[in-house]
Amino acid sequence: MNKSIVKLAKISQKEERLIIGLMSGTSLDGLDIALCRIAGSGTSTELSLLHFTTMPYEDEFREWVRQVFAKREIDHQVLCGLNAYVAEVHARLILDALTEWGIDPEEIDAIASHGQTVFHAPQSLTGDNRLPNSTLQIGDGDHFAVRTGIITLSDFRQKHLAAGGEGAPLAAYGDYLLFSSPDEHRILLNIGGISNFTFLPQVGTGLEAYATDLGPGNTMMNQYIFHHFGKEMDLDAELALSGKADPNLLKRLISHNFLALPFPKTTGPELFNLDYLSLCLEDLHSNQDFSHADIMATLNTFSAETMIEGIKRAIEGLENIKVYVSGGGLHNPMLMEQLKAAFPNAVSSFLQLGLDPDAKEACLFAVLANETLAGDPNNVTSIKDSPAVSMGKISLPY
Ligand SMILES: Nc1ncnc2c1ncn2[C@@H]1O[C@H](COP(=O)(O)OP(=O)(O)OP(=O)(O)O)[C@@H](O)[C@H]1O
Numbered sequence: 202m203n204k205s206i207v208k209l210a211k212i213s214q215k216e217e218r219l220i221i222g223l224m225s226g227t228s229l230d231g232l233d234i235a236l237c238r239i240a241g242s243g244t245s246t247e248l249s250l251l252h253f254t255t256m257p258y259e260d261e262f263r264e265w266v267r268q269v270f271a272k273r274e275i276d277h278q279v280l281c282g283l284n285a286y287v288a289e290v291h292a293r294l295i296l297d298a299l300t301e302w303g304i305d306p307e308e309i310d311a312i313a314s315h316g317q318t319v320f321h322a323p324q325s326l327t328g329d330n331r332l333p334n335s336t337l338q339i340g341d342g343d344h345f346a347v348r349t350g351i352i353t354l355s356d357f358r359q360k361h362l363a364a365g366g367e368g369a370p371l372a373a374y375g376d377y378l379l380f381s382s383p384d385e386h387r388i389l390l391n392i393g394g395i396s397n398f399t400f401l402p403q404v405g406t407g408l409e410a411y412a413t414d415l416g417p418g419n420t421m422m423n424q425y426i427f428h429h430f431g432k433e434m435d436l437d438a439e440l441a442l443s444g445k446a447d448p449n450l451l452k453r454l455i456s457h458n459f460l461a462l463p464f465p466k467t468t469g470p471e472l473f474n475l476d477y478l479s480l481c482l483e484d485l486h487s488n489q490d491f492s493h494a495d496i497m498a499t500l501n502t503f504s505a506e507t508m509i510e511g512i513k514r515a516i517e518g519l520e521n522i523k524v525y526v527s528g529g530g531l532h533n534p535m536l537m538e539q540l541k542a543a544f545p546n547a548v549s550s551f552l553q554l555g556l557d558p559d560a561k562e563a564c565l566f567a568v569l570a571n572e573t574l575a576g577d578p579n580n581v582t583s584i585k586d587s588p589a590v591s592m593g594k595i596s597l598p599y
């Protein structure tokens with residue numbers, strides 16, 4: 202029998218596994234690396250985060266990815282090369298992180314790699330039903346496995362698509378298994394490039410859990426500041442806080458059809474980008490010259506409003522609700538102030554649930570890999586509109 206298959210079988214039968222969860226999102230800030238110890242599976246899953254780091258990308262890497270990111274027309278030679286290159290860079294960053302933590306790669310049971318999303322194309326977004334729902338994450342799993350010597354699970358979104366989903370959001374699975382509560386209804390809001398939440402009904406109420414994207418989180422703010430100032434983000438919302446949101450531009454931005462669609466739904470920077478901002482500005486038919494600060498304040502409020510409206514829709518008629526926030530947007534004071542004002546005494550950091558909010562998504566991919574290795578798809582049958590499948594392709598090192 203192939204030695205790697207024997208090892209795989211042993212790993213799947215262990216009482217607990219060491220899994221490295223990886224997330225590299227739409228913000229292109231860096232690779233989130235979470236070393237997790239996971240015991241059990243299904244609703245008995247117990248996760249301990251042993252180490253976490255975000256290994257920042259070099260500018261050159263970002264520039265390569267930007268060449269193909271969320272673009273309809275690209276150089277296929279670059280895309281092809283990046284599928285290997287992203288994996289090589291990620292594998293090196295993992296090995297560096299393990300060295301920093303003093304951990305031998307031999308000790309790790311598996312890597313759970315999200316890869317780098319370069320295009321997200323559900324039919325609801327393309328408006329074209331000749332091709333099926335699709336999404337593309339690059340950074341091939343075989344390259345990870347060979348470079349690190351660690352069994353790698355990757356490309357989690359394809360099974361979700363194949364089984365009838367849109368390939369996202371996948372957070373619902375881990376959220377449901379780890380954070381459902383008998384005491385309160387929970388909204389687990391993640392503010393990455395795109396904002397999304399998982400609704401976890403209070404256990405026993407008979408309501409169904411589900412997850413959905415909401416709209417732009419940080420992506421439009423990041424794109425704007427990068428385009429005009431060459432910076433990666435509006436650190437601590439400094440520019441946005443110095444401006445004033447324009448009500449007409451805000452109204453026009455909020456009129457996007459996507460925002461009115463029912464849950465669950467998914468989106469990406471393919472829809473929420475600077476072209477959309479330009480379109481909205483043109484439509485205003487005003488001669489008004491907006492300052493950069495006012496535009497940033499408007500984009501910040503646009504993100505906040507889409508989240509607030511989405512959460513209000515989800516919790517209508519319910520009481521005893523808490524909103525737990527994770528993702529980079531948690532560090533944006535203007536966004537958080539608006540959320541807290543909309544839901545007084547209900548909003549707090551994900552840290553309240555005992556997990557580093559910046560590590561959450563990477564941990565959830567480790568949980569998905571754990572379910573594939575040791576769980577049962579029936580563990581997740583009660584999530585609305587989410588196929589109950591095990592996800593992630595398995596790559597062997599030898
Ligand atoms: N101090 C801060 N002030 C303002 N914004 C911040 C701050 N820290 C982080 N952010 C925002 O958070 C972003 C990173 O968020 P995160 O790492 O959650 O995104 P991601 O994982 O790339 O996204 P996604 O979940 O959409 O894939 C930054 O690019 C920035 O926009």
Ligand SMILES: CC(=O)N[C@H]1[C@@H]2OC[C@@H](O2)[C@@H](O)[C@@H]1O[C@H](C)C(=O)O
Nearest residue numbers: 318321369370371372393395397562
């Ligand atoms: C296609 C894709 O990469 N989607 C990401 C993105 O980032 C946030 C939001 O858009 C979410 O739908 C998803 O990631 C999270 C981890 C998810 O699948 O739950």
